[in-house]
Amino acid sequence: xxxxxxxxxxxxxxxxxxxxxxxxxxxxxxxxxxxxxxxxxxxxxxxxxxxxxxxxxxxxxxxxxxxxxxxxxxxxxxxxxxxxxxxxxxxxxxxxxxxxxxxxxxxxxxxxxxxxxxxxxxxxxxxxxxxxxxxxxxxxxxxxxxxxxxxxxxxxxxxxxxxxxxxxxxxxxxxxxxxxxxxxxxxxxxxxxxxxxxxxxxxxxxxxxxxxxxxxxxxxxxxxxxxxxxxxxxxxxxxxxxxxxxxx
Amino acid sequence: xxxxxxxxxxxxxxxxxxxxxxxxxxxxxxxxxxxxxxxxxxxxxxxxxxxxxxxxxxxxxxxxxxxxxxxxxxxxxxxxxxxxxxxxxxxxxxxxxxxxxxxxxxxxxxxxxxxxxxxxxxxxxxxxxxxxxx
Numbered sequence: 238x239x240x241x242x243x244x245x246x247x248x249x250x251x252x253x254x255x256x257x258x259x260x261x262x263x264x265x266x267x268x269x270x271x272x273x274x275x276x277x278x279x280x281x282x283x284x285x286x287x288x289x290x291x292x293x294x295x296x297x298x299x300x301x302x303x304x305x306x307x308x309x310x311x312x313x314x315x316x317x318x319x320x321x322x323x324x325x326x327x328x329x330x331x332x333x334x335x336x337x338x339x340x341x342x343x344x345x346x347x348x349x350x351x352x353x354x355x356x357x358x359x360x361x362x363x364x365x366x367x368x369x370x371x372x373x374x375x376x377x378x379x380x381x382x383x384x385x386x387x388x389x390x391x392x393x394x395x396x397x398x399x400x401x402x403x404x405x406x407x408x409x410x411x412x413x414x415x416x417x418x419x420x421x422x423x424x425x426x427x428x429x430x431x432x433x434x435x436x437x438x439x440x441x442x443x444x445x446x447x448x449x450x451x452x453x454x455x456x457x458x459x460x461x462x463x464x465x466x467x468x469x470x471x472x473x474x475x476x477x478x479x480x481x482x483x484x485x
Numbered sequence: 486x487x488x489x490x491x492x493x494x495x496x497x498x499x500x501x502x503x504x505x506x507x508x509x510x511x512x513x514x515x516x517x518x519x520x521x522x523x524x525x526x527x528x529x530x531x532x533x534x535x536x537x538x539x540x541x542x543x544x545x546x547x548x549x550x551x552x553x554x555x556x557x558x559x560x561x562x563x564x565x566x567x568x569x570x571x572x573x574x575x576x577x578x579x580x581x582x583x584x585x586x587x588x589x590x591x592x593x594x595x596x597x598x599x600x601x602x603x604x605x606x607x608x609x610x611x612x613x614x615x616x617x618x619x
Contacts, residue, residue: 238498238502238612238613238614238616239498239612239613240491240494240495240497240498240516240611240612240613241491241494241611242494242498243494243497243498243500243501244490244493244494244497247493247497292587310487312487312489312490312493312532313487313489313490314487314490314584327585327588329581330581330584330585330588330591331581331588331591332591334591334592335591336587336588336590336591337590337591337601337602338587338590339602339604341604342587342590343587345586345587345609346585346587346588349585349586349587349610350585352490352491352494353487353490353491353584355490
């Protein structure tokens with residue numbers, strides 16, 4: 238018998254809202270949105286954690302410029318607070334090295350981190366998910382009770398095609414979907430919005446493609462000043478799900 | 486001391502089993518301690534004892550038997566098996582594996598073909614072998 242799942246609920250009991258940022262494929266801005274969302278919520282005065290579950294391609298530490306910190310040990314591991322955010326990533330243990338993990342290993346690593354990490358009390362825990370509906374997503378849904386999904390797509394029909402499958406699975410499992418954000422929008426079009434509404438999922442808003450965004454990677458202060466972050470902040474302020482008192 | 490977190494998992498699991506099986510008392514828990522996770526047995530035993538006694542529950546008087554299990558790795562590419570203890574690792578690499586055993590794939594490769602694509606045949610970490618109650 239695996240002793241770890243029994244303790245996971247206890248680890249999340251003082252977190253008001255658990256938001257997994259997901260999408261159907263890579264390269265659509267999930268990690269950028271997850272990282273910036275955590276910064277925005279922290280800037281608004283909420284207590285926020287950020288968990289990077291993309292073990293094979295972790296990037297939130299690079300986006301936020303997090304380096305040289307390490308979790309403390311206290312009856313488990315306690316994530317360090319950086320830029321006002323409690324941050325946990327596999328990079329603490331793997332460093333700059335690749336982590337070539339198969340599904341069973343990803344699943345075991347997810348369970349381990351969920352079981353031993355002591356987040357304490359938080360208004361929001363943002364979880365950056367790997368692309369698609371693999372082991373990390375299935376374990377998140379299975380083990381983190383009350384998790385809600387914020388799903389990202391781009392105007393690309395390829396991204397929309399893959400995100401449709403993610404949304405279908407989440408709906409079939411009755412997992413709450415906060416909404417779908419259309420990221421990297423380059424031209425006026427209602428195509429994505431209409432497609433999302435057709436499958437009866439809330440459309441969360443759109444974020445214009447920001448040519449300056451890349452220059453802010455690694456600098457949390459500059460990231461918050463970008464048009465991208467301002468767009469995302471408007472979505473946060475106009476979406477009821479981003480109020481911690483609405484949660485458990 | 487993340488041994489404490491895993492010990493909490495053992496006790497919580499025992500309590501779940503007791504409830505599911507309609508037991509009024511847990512009398513014994515047998516736990517396998519996989520070598521890969523490099524758990525400090527003294528700390529783990531202390532944590533188990535303190536958590537049991539702090540709860541005053543049906544698990545308070547249970548005995549805990551810990552059995553060490555050597556870690557064996559097997560290459561998925563060439564089929565070679567080897568012992569974790571044979572892997573040349575720096576202290577910080579061992580410590581990372583202690584926190585997250587799957588990190589072994591980051592620091593260990595097959596001694597035969599150098600592939601990082603291997604499986605843990607046995608001895609990954611903490612595993613409950615049996616729970617006895619009445």
